[in-house]
Amino acid sequence: MILQGSRLNTKIVLEADSYELRKEVKDYTPQKIAHLKEAANVAWKPGLNRDADYKGERVEILEAGQSRSIKIRTASGTTQVIKRGNLQPWLGI
DSSP states (O other), X not given: OOOSSOHHHHHXXXXXXXXXXXXHHTXXXXXXXXXXXXXXXXXXXXXXXXXXXXXXXXXXXXXXXXXXXXXXXXXXXXXXXXXXXXEEEOOOO
């Protein structure tokens, strides 16, 4: 089981592909999935060429630095500058 609360398990969640995660969490309650997403968000560091979740949509991070502003590209190809607090790691679940 992936969700056991350790930093190592959170790292595994961030590195697992979407298929593996969907398979693992198929019987989880909505509360357990929310806990999993929150744990991943705490450990996640936005970086270039990484996928992220912005309002439930998969986006690509184009620019990220020390500031709270991050430049993203949406699936439709538009670019936006958003606040870090509005992004979460893309888990595919």
